[in-house]
Amino acid sequence: MTGDYEDYLTKLLPSLKYTPIAFTTARDEKNIQSVLDLSGEIFKQATTWIPTAGLNKAFTAIKEQQSAAGSGRKSSTPKIYYGTQVAINPVTILVFVNKPQLFDEIRRRTIAGKLRDLLPAGEVPIRLLVRSHKEEAADGKHKRE
Numbered sequence: 001m002t003g004d005y006e007d008y009l010t011k012l013l014p015s016l017k018y019t020p021i022a023f024t025t026a027r028d029e030k031n032i033q034s035v036l037d038l039s040g041e042i043f044k045q046a047t048t049w050i051p052t053a054g055l056n057k058a059f060t061a062i063k064e065q066q067s068a069a070g071s072g073r074k075s076s077t078p079k080i081y082y083g084t085q086v087a088i089n090p091v092t093i094l095v096f097v098n099k100p101q102l103f104d105e106i107r108r109r110t111i112a113g114k115l116r117d118l119l120p121a122g123e124v125p126i127r128l129l130v131r132s133h134k135e136e137a138a139d140g141k142h143k144r145e
Helices: 002-012 032-046 052-069 105-118 133-139
Strands: 080-087 091-097 126-132
Touching: 052 080, 052 105, 105 126, 126 133
Parallel strands: 091 126
Antiparallel strands: 080 091
C-alpha cells in the first residue's frame, strides 16, 4: 500500500522526487520516531553552510560532465565561473556565469539536481541565483542576498 501511494505522490509531484516520503500512523504509533529523525536530518541539510571551496569543487565536476557530453557552439555555451552560498533554508547559491540568459529554469533545475547529488543537501531544495561575472567584477565583490 505505501509503495502505491509513494508512486502516486512521485507522479503527482515530479519536481519533488528528491524529497523523502515518510509514512506514519498516530493511531498505531508506528514510525513516529523515524519521522522525527528524518525531520531532524532534513533540517540539518536545509541549514547546512557549504564552504565555497566545496561548492566550486562540485561545479568543476558538473563542468567536466558537461564537457564530456559535448556542448554545441562555443559562443552560446553557458559557462559557470564559480558559485558561493548566500543563504540557508533553502540552500541558496549565487552562481557567476558568462551569460545569465542561458540559464533558464530547466538548466537551473538540472544544475540544482546535480548539486544535490554532490553536496550534503540531497533531500532539500537548492535555489540558484545567476549573475553575470561582469557584474561581480564591476561591484568588486558579491553581495549576500
